[in-house]
Amino acid sequence: MSELFYQTAQELRAKIGSGEISSREAVMSCLERINAVEPKVQAFLTVTSQEALAQADAIDKRRANGEALPPLAGVPIALKDNMCTKGVRTTAGSRILDNFVPPYSATVVNRLEAAGAILIGKANLDEFAMGSSTENSGFFTSRNPWDTERVPGGSSGGSAAAVAAGEAPIALGSDTGGSIRQPAGLCGVVGLKPTYGRVSRYGLIAYASSLDQIGTFGRSVYDCALQLNAIAGYDPLDSTSANVGVPDYTHACGKDIQGLRIGIPKEFFEQGVSAEVAGAVRKAVSQLIKLGASIEMCSLPHTDYALAAYYIIAPAECSSNLARFDGVKYGHRTNELAGHIGLTEKTRDEGFGDEVKQRIMIGTYALSAGYYDAYYKRAQQVRTLILRDYQRAFEKFDVLATPVTPAPAFKVGEKADPMAMKLADVCTLPINMAGVPALSVPCGFVEGLPVGLQLIAKHFDEETLFRTASAYEQATDWHNQHPNL
Amino acid sequence: MALSREEVQKVALLARLELTQEELDAQAQHINTLLQYVEVLQTLDVTGVPPTSHVLPMVNVLREDIMRPSLSREEVLANAPESREGCFVVPRIVEGANV
Numbered sequence: 001m002s003e004l005f006y007q008t009a010q011e012l013r014a015k016i017g018s019g020e021i022s023s024r025e026a027v028m029s030c031l032e033r034i035n036a037v038e039p040k041v042q043a044f045l046t047v048t049s050q051e052a053l054a055q056a057d058a059i060d061k062r063r064a065n066g067e068a069l070p071p072l073a074g075v076p077i078a079l080k081d082n083m084c085t086k087g088v089r090t091t092a093g094s095r096i097l098d099n100f101v102p103p104y105s106a107t108v109v110n111r112l113e114a115a116g117a118i119l120i121g122k123a124n125l126d127e128f129a130m131g132s133s134t135e136n137s138g139f140f141t142s143r144n145p146w147d148t149e150r151v152p153g154g155s156s157g158g159s160a161a162a163v164a165a166g167e168a169p170i171a172l173g174s175d176t177g178g179s180i181r182q183p184a185g186l187c188g189v190v191g192l193k194p195t196y197g198r199v200s201r202y203g204l205i206a207y208a209s210s211l212d213q214i215g216t217f218g219r220s221v222y223d224c225a226l227q228l229n230a231i232a233g234y235d236p237l238d239s240t241s242a243n244v245g246v247p248d249y250t251h252a253c254g255k256d257i258q259g260l261r262i263g264i265p266k267e268f269f270e271q272g273v274s275a276e277v278a279g280a281v282r283k284a285v286s287q288l289i290k291l292g293a294s295i296e297m298c299s300l301p302h303t304d305y306a307l308a309a310y311y312i313i314a315p316a317e318c319s320s321n322l323a324r325f326d327g328v329k330y331g332h333r334t335n336e337l338a339g340h341i342g343l344t345e346k347t348r349d350e351g352f353g354d355e356v357k358q359r360i361m362i363g364t365y366a367l368s369a370g371y372y373d374a375y376y377k378r379a380q381q382v383r384t385l386i387l388r389d390y391q392r393a394f395e396k397f398d399v400l401a402t403p404v405t406p407a408p409a410f411k412v413g414e415k416a417d418p419m420a421m422k423l424a425d426v427c428t429l430p431i432n433m434a435g436v437p438a439l440s441v442p443c444g445f446v447e448g449l450p451v452g453l454q455l456i457a458k459h460f461d462e463e464t465l466f467r468t469a470s471a472y473e474q475a476t477d478w479h480n481q482h483p484n485l
Numbered sequence: 486m487a488l489s490r491e492e493v494q495k496v497a498l499l500a501r502l503e504l505t506q507e508e509l510d511a512q513a514q515h516i517n518t519l520l521q522y523v524e525v526l527q528t529l530d531v532t533g534v535p536p537t538s539h540v541l542p543m544v545n546v547l548r549e550d551i552m553r554p555s556l557s558r559e560e561v562l563a564n565a566p567e568s569r570e571g572c573f574v575v576p577r578i579v580e581g582a583n584v
Contacts, residue, residue: 239548307522308523331566340578343575343576375523419519
């Protein structure tokens with residue numbers, strides 16, 4: 001049996017329920033692990049030790065009183081630091097929110113609390129979730145637990161690294177162009193981006209509102225299902241959350257995949273994907289065939305246009321969303337004396353990092369008078385073509401299988417060219433454009449570094465993702481391997 | 486098409502970003518690289534294709550206008566860089582007015 005800090009949420013919850021361990025012990029095991037490995041991994045911006053222990057004691061007391069415990073009772077969880085937590089500093093990885101303490105919690109935070117989960121810390125990210133490595137964080141770069149010279153991926157890199165390193169059994173992230181699946185793939189953990197609208201975005205600090213979606217990290221497929229059970233569903237505070245029933249996603253885990261129809265979109269193997277990564281994905285697909293699935297090549301012809309359309313739509317929405325940071329209501333304000341416009345300009349120049357400024361500039365340009373039709377409207381039309389590709393594919397297939405990333409984790413500082421960094425998201429971006437759910441599950445190692453298999457399903461069919469990924473997971477041993485730290 | 490430094494300066498004003506001269510040059514280069522990359526979108530025929538702003542079939546989500554509790558003034562002002570007498574403090578906007 002592995003150490004307590006490498007137990008899954010499912011295992012911890014069972015042990016807490018039976019009284020084999022207390023919630024305090026579960027929390028302490030994570031806090032001790034954080035103390036031991038955090039200097040190397042640097043996954044957290046804030047660790048909430050005291051609050052976590054107090055909550056653990058409350059759970060243990062409820063158990064002692066014979067109360068029925070909720071599904072995540074006593075289980076520690078890390079949250080990407082772009083989700084508002086009442087009374088706990090929330091930075092979005094930006095200096096402009098260095099001192100921001102939200103007066104309210106995100107809906108997902110309230111739902112996790114109701115499910116008994118215990119917040120253990122706020123995880124590092126690329127500033128405002130813009131980036132693929134955490135190198136754009138306004139604070140520091142998190143490290144890949146498998147090789148601390150390398151990035152954990154991003155933007156939810158802190159969440160992925162924390163789960164891979166045993167600092168937390170589960171975590172939430174957000175995914176706008178791959179920000180959950182890419183770091184999950186690079187850190188060797190499971191990462192789910194649910195359907196757009198499946199999970200409320202209320203209290204998630206916005207980047208690109210039509211693409212952002214909160215999702216889950218775990219060291220098992222089941223743990224992602226457990227978390228989605230807790231956070232999914234309609235929320236009157238987010239008018240884009242969908243009023244669609246929430247099944248018990250854990251029931252999809254452990255089912256067979258006999259007769260499952262899997263499509264392999266050829267475009268995803270042409271986008272500079274390394275031979276080794278393609279090989280690992282092909283092996284995983286062979287495994288799925290052995291488990292009873294049928295496989296056929298297919299085409300999503302507009303895949304090659306997704307990156308270009310994304311880099312108009314996401315910056316456009318970002319420029320609008322980030323207009324709220326003006327140095328008046330909250331966050332950083334410049335100390336320089338300046339007039340009304342000058343105050344805003346200087347505050348934003350001091351508070352935002354380079355990547356964020358670049359995206360604000362591109363978005364502002366793309367939305368400005370005279371250019372709107374040529375850029376923003378056209379990108380939205382191309383988005384329709386991408387969405388139709390997926391709708392057509394799901395008439396024939398239950399699941400699509402692709403690589404998550406073109407290559408394993410790169411070295412810190414290796415992708416200094418911003419365009420090179422953006423190309424690292426080429427396999428994950430198109431999925432956000434279509435709004436369909438997708439999951440990354442570990443499918444092997446390339447030169448000692450984990451790589452992931454991406455599974456994609458139609459809108460609101462997360463169950464098929466869990467069923468497929470859990471069948472694959474049970475037939476393989478990748479998820480039982482942990483980094484040496 | 487490539488943006489000149491003056492055009493980038495204008496976008497920076499619209500975006501309320503005060504950029505240094507070096508930053509302006511770097512931004513111009515970055516924007517032009519990206520605009521060149523997204524030129525590929527112009528090669529597609531999108532005649533008659535409706536734009537997608539949002540993937541779910543929902544429009545004009547309405548709710549009843551009902552009063553409900555909101556955050557207190559103290560909670561809202563707690564994060565303000567500067568506040569006075571229950572208000573946010575901002576620089577003077579109207580010149581010559583008495584404050």
